Amino acid sequence: MSMATLAAPRIAQVRGEPFFLWSAVAMAAVIVAGFSLQLAMGRSSFAASPTMVHAHAIVFMGWVAIYVTQNALVAGESMALHRRLGWIAAGWIVAMVVLGCAVTLAMVRGGRVPFFFTPLQFLVFDPVSLLSFAGLTVAAVVLRRQTDWHRRLHYCGMSILLGPAFGRLLPMPFLIPWAYELTFVAVMIFPLIGVIADLRSTGRVHPAWGWGIGTIVLATLVLVEIVTYSPIGLALYDAVTAGSAGASVAPLAYPPFPPHP
Known part of the structure; x- marks a missing residue:
């Protein structure tokens, strides 16, 4: 076997580093832009009182920092540090799922769901999205x-x-x-970019994209739609909102638009 053959996998790996690093930066930019716009438009502020909301924000933004850092470490060939940080990241996922689900439940029970989602749809898609993220991330680990x-x-x-x-x-x-469904379409932009990048660099699509995209579609779109508009979803909503302000909110009706300031 020649040295060129031995080096081929390594060359292919190095060529992939800029794509994953810059994609991580682009994802982080989308997240920062989205939440910065929310702040600039006065739709949220740092004055929110629940400690759980603050913890949720810190943990989720912490994951963004971890993800970008991990890709930067790989690009810089700092693999030992990458592996050590990876174990911290693995534990971080637990906090994300727990806090994310807790905030969702608090919003639904309090009748404070964003007005462009129905309460039941919000109750279903938020935890399902989080668990899908966790499943793919654990599989990656x-x-x-x-x-x-x-x-x-x-x-x-x-x-x-x-x-x-x-x-x-x-x-x-x-x-x-169609607010949720069109948001799903926007989310799919990055995985499709990954598929195109593979086709351009190797001439084929890596099977990992099939598993990743398949999980996103089946869980965060198909499963969410099925559960939301089924007796299971209605029973879940009744159980979650029992004894709370959310119990008086129709599960499949859109909340009223917020009053103008």
């Missing part, structure tokens, strides 16, 4: 020794987290009743 799978599954998982950012960038009130 399990396959960490298979770099080609590892980085693509991580990428797909991170793409799911762009939903709330796109929801703050898109004109959501004008997208009713």
